[in-house]
Amino acid sequence: xxxxxxxxxxxxxxxxxxxxxxxxxxxxxxxxxxxxxxxxxxxxxxxxxxxxxxxxxxxxxxxxxxxxxxxxxxxxxxxxxxxxxxxxxxxxxxxxxxxxxxxxxxxxxxxxxxxxxxxxxxxxxxxxxxxxxxxxxxxxxxxxxxxxxxxxxxxxxxxxxxxxxxxxxxxxxxxxxxxxxxxxxxxxxxxxxxxxxxxxxxxxxxxxxxxxxxxxxxxxxxxxxxxxxxxxxxxxxxxxxxxxxxxxxxxxxxxxxxxxxxxxxxxxxxxxxxxxxxxxxxxxxxxxxxxxxxxxxx
Amino acid sequence: xxxxxxxxxxxxxxxxxxxxxxxxxxxxxxxxxxxxxxxxxxxxxxxxxxxxxxxxxxxxxxxxxxxxxxxxxxxxxxxxxxxxxxxxxxxxxxxxxxxxxxxxxxxxxxxxxxxxxxxxxxxxxxxxxxxxxxxxxxxxxxxxxxxxxxxxxxxxxxxxxxxxxxxxxxxxxxxxxxxxxxxxxxxxxxxxxxxxxxxxxxxxxxxxxxxxxxxxxxxxxxxxxxxxxxxxxxxxxxxxxxxxxxxxxxxxxxxxxxxxxxxxxxxxxxxxxx
Numbered sequence: 001x002x003x004x005x006x007x008x009x010x011x012x013x014x015x016x017x018x019x020x021x022x023x024x025x026x027x028x029x030x031x032x033x034x035x036x037x038x039x040x041x042x043x044x045x046x047x048x049x050x051x052x053x054x055x056x057x058x059x060x061x062x063x064x065x066x067x068x069x070x071x072x073x074x075x076x077x078x079x080x081x082x083x084x085x086x087x088x089x090x091x092x093x094x095x096x097x098x099x100x101x102x103x104x105x106x107x108x109x110x111x112x113x114x115x116x117x118x119x120x121x122x123x124x125x126x127x128x129x130x131x132x133x134x135x136x137x138x139x140x141x142x143x144x145x146x147x148x149x150x151x152x153x154x155x156x157x158x159x160x161x162x163x164x165x166x167x168x169x170x171x172x173x174x175x176x177x178x179x180x181x182x183x184x185x186x187x188x189x190x191x192x193x194x195x196x197x198x199x200x201x202x203x204x205x206x207x208x209x210x211x212x213x214x215x216x217x218x219x220x221x222x223x224x225x226x227x228x229x230x231x232x233x234x235x236x237x238x239x240x241x242x243x244x245x246x247x248x249x250x251x252x253x254x255x256x257x258x259x260x261x262x263x264x265x266x267x268x269x270x271x272x273x274x275x276x277x278x279x280x281x282x283x284x285x286x287x288x289x290x291x292x293x294x295x296x297x298x
Numbered sequence: 299x300x301x302x303x304x305x306x307x308x309x310x311x312x313x314x315x316x317x318x319x320x321x322x323x324x325x326x327x328x329x330x331x332x333x334x335x336x337x338x339x340x341x342x343x344x345x346x347x348x349x350x351x352x353x354x355x356x357x358x359x360x361x362x363x364x365x366x367x368x369x370x371x372x373x374x375x376x377x378x379x380x381x382x383x384x385x386x387x388x389x390x391x392x393x394x395x396x397x398x399x400x401x402x403x404x405x406x407x408x409x410x411x412x413x414x415x416x417x418x419x420x421x422x423x424x425x426x427x428x429x430x431x432x433x434x435x436x437x438x439x440x441x442x443x444x445x446x447x448x449x450x451x452x453x454x455x456x457x458x459x460x461x462x463x464x465x466x467x468x469x470x471x472x473x474x475x476x477x478x479x480x481x482x483x484x485x486x487x488x489x490x491x492x493x494x495x496x497x498x499x500x501x502x503x504x505x506x507x508x509x510x511x512x513x514x515x516x517x518x519x520x521x522x523x524x525x526x527x528x529x530x531x532x533x534x535x536x537x538x539x540x541x542x543x544x545x546x547x548x549x550x551x552x553x554x555x556x557x558x559x560x561x562x563x564x565x566x567x568x569x570x571x572x
Contacts, residue, residue: 052449177409177449197409204451205403250404257361257397258469259389259421267413268430 052176052200053115060279061105062173065272066182068280073170075284077163082291085155090294091162094287098165101283105173115168122160129153176200181269194264202247209243210236311380313339313473313501314360314395319374321355321365329355330372331525337473342495342502344512344533347522348547353505354400356522357477360503361395362388379472393422396471400478402462406450411442411461414450418469436468440494456487460494473501480508509537509550513559521546534561 056062061069076098083090102112130140133149140150174182180197184190213236272280314337322328329352337343347353358364362383365372376383378394399405408414415433424432437443440460450458459479466474476495480488492515495502506512512519512533519536521529523546529536536542537556543549550556 177413180409198407200409201407201450204449208451247404250399250401251407253358253363254397254399254405255407255417257363257392258418258465259392260417261421265417265420267409268416 053171054175055107055111055172057106059104059106059173061101061169064173064280065185065270065276066174066178067185067269068272068277069170069174070179070182070186072280072284073166075281076166076287079284079287079291080159080162083159083294084298086151087294087298090290091155091158093290094162095158097283097286097290098162098169102165102169105169107169107172112165112168112172115172116161116164119160119164122164123157126153126157126160129156177267178269181267184266185269185271190264190266193267197264197267198251202244205247206240206244210240213239311377312336313341313379314503315375315377316356316360317375319356319359319365319372319376321359321370321372321374324371329525330359330374333374333522333525333527335520335527337501337503340499340501341518342516343504344516344519345503345505345522346507346509346512346519346536346548348507351523351546352525353522354477357397357475357503357505360473360475361392361397393469394472396466396469396474398459398462398466398474398476398479400481402455402458403450405462405465406458409449410447411437411450411453411464412446414461415446415464415468418465422469432468432470436464439467439498440464441490454487455482456484456490459483459487459491463491463494467498471500473503474498475503475505477505478507479504480506480511507548509548510554513537513556521548523547532561534559 076094080091080094083094130145130149130153131143133146133152135146135148137144138147138150139145177200180193180200183196184193217232217236314335316333316335319330319333320328321330333352333356345353345356355364359372359374360376360378360383362368362376364370365374365376367383367385367388376391378391381387381391381394383391406414408417412433415436416429419429419432433446434443437446440463442457442460442464445453445457445461450461453461463476463479479491479495483491488511492511495504495515502516504512504516516533519529519531519533520527521536521542528546529539529542534556537550
């Protein structure tokens, strides 16, 4: 069918002098304007349908039932914490064990490294420890540092790094839905799992609503929230709360209508075999041996 | 066409019978002033009306979320397939009447589409392979089988709308009620939804002010305004009555002539008020 003439004229006319398109910099160059911000991350990596933090590679670690991984993580972390301070060989062995899991899970190293950045506050604390701690001092590069603080800070740093890395591996190899199903399998109370489940589902919706509110605020108030915009920001938070509350009521209504009487049905999941438990348990078991040996030697 | 999912109600009873429904919100604002409506088995009816006409309030009465059954101020009678709505029959009436709410995000609250579709039937005691089969059937009906394990917020709005529909279809309702099903759908999403709905044998009540959608899907239309039914007849004739539409703040899109479409196929025409 031929396009009618008035429709054909619809595409935007070429940039005329003086039109916005002809002077792209005038808007972009103003600091604080929306366009001057660095490109949002979402633009930098488009069209990747990531479900939460999961990085699917189909590795054996990914295929382990979530409940086994969920149990293995705190067990491993506890063993690492049990290693006495200054027992470097033991911590290094734990690190090698964990790195073997990272290799087995075939996760992209860059992505794992990027996620390790969540550890930053702990790193700052660990670096401060030698400066603020008391006790005998040693001279390092012209700085007078506490010996105990150095030892404690370094141990803290290594242990925290191991814990964070293990958590990153769990999050990257298990979808959020599987994590919830795993918690249910581990007999975490159904209500707790339900609360977590709603949090997972609606955090995405709330983030979208927050963005819309931010845009509405930016369009009218201009730019990022600053001190004098605090009133508006507070109003936005209030609006967000009201919206969230109202949504809660609507969700509850839609649950009631579908026969909900107060208990959420269990998420469908499968039990883990003894072999799978053994596979997931091997990491904390080996770490336990290392920790016990280190404690005996200390 | 006879309702495939229907038939458990009393023989000959209308799918949906509403008599003299009156309701006021706790703040004293009266919204319904005596609504009468009878929908027969397998019929597809559009409930039209401007904003604030009481459409959503009416809809919430059909499942006992509002009204005297829910402890509110109101009167009147609702019966589904011959079963009167009372406190005792509330659970069964809610199983028979499936409501698809306006915002799919309110209806999809579990981690994956499959979990959400399983929610209703699981509440009614289905489990294991039987539950799985029911879920697959509902997802097939809306063409979302391959999206079963996706996270709801990664679906398009059209897919989300159909997923919300599947959550209700999985309960095999006798009457399907949809609240503004075409809001925020693009033309393709709208067409896909109407194809799905047209293929269902279920009794259908579509609350909307999308008049072309009503014309396409529903042979019969009921016009609600200020808490009363002000018109009831074939959708085509109702939409052709310009004075009626104008009096109740409804407008056809520019260039649409309802008489240009063929008269409603299969279904009988005007019906006397109950």
